[in-house]
Amino acid sequence: MRIDIEQALQKFNTKTFGRKNIIEKAESLLRADEQVLFISPSNIVITTVNTGKKNKLPGIFVLTDKRILFHCKVLFEETTETTELSKIDSINCFGNGLTGGHIEIHTRTKSYDILVSYKKTLMNEIKDTFENAINSYTQNEASGNIETDILQQIEKLAELRDKTILTEQEFQEKKQVLMAKLK
Template sequence: MREDTKKCIHDFQVKTFGNVKNIEKAETLVDESEVIKYIAPTNIITLSTSSLKKETFPGVIILTNNRIIFNFQMLNNNHSEIFPVSEIRSIESSGNSLTGGHIIIHTISKDFDFLVTYKKDIIQNIQRTFDTVRTNATSKPLQQVATISEADELAKFKNLLDQGIITEEEFAAKKKQLLGL
């Protein structure tokens, strides 16, 4: 397990019982140049903003300094939803001792709701971490942010479409956005 993963598990008091292998598998999606800021096994609820299709998956969420990664199993196949932090529109948190805590991430095409601890101070710390990473990603000078070409981004989203992770409509919307149409 990576050192930054161990630090996150400790700092956010993440329960890993029965999920160490899932966490290690999800870690393989993180580039060596990225720093893990938050990682946890959780239930993830996705809501597509275009179709209002709601799905729930058990998996692992990872926040790095550049991306958010949801890694989950579906029908014995490993799937991932990966998007840059810059696509986050807003972040909400809520929680109580009865229902637990929730972090809700609103992106351009989907909303992601995932379970966290019920402890209010940790929920607030998780939201602050997401807010800080988002702020840092959007405040970088333009020349540092624009290191990936539109063609590379389009190829990435085409790959997600081919894997069935995004719909044809989501791909078309992203293509229009990237090409400025």
């Protein structure tokens, strides 16, 4: 089992008795460049926003530093749903000892209601983990976009230099200004 999965299971005190197979299946669906932040075998209600159709499914839910993933197997049918963290609009948590704890994740097309521990401190820790993952992902994505934009600008300047629209000195000066923005 991956170390990040073991750490997430331990951090959130997730019960795994009799669920090793589904955890192994979730592990096989993960990419090598992802880090698991939360994982839990759970029941989930997936609601399609435009139709209101609800599916109640048992399976495993995974939060990584890049996406959420839900996998379920009912009889002979397996389904996997993934959503990039940038597509998540909001997260809510609520619950009590009677209904259990719930983490709701809302996107433009679907909502996911994940059953979790009803302990308020644990629910809030799970919610904070989701929010921190989304914020980190958004910041990394934004800085990656800025870097790509600057590199594209330098390429355009090089084309202008090659067409003798800019001198070598002008190119180097503008390039230095853009490179300073990367630091």
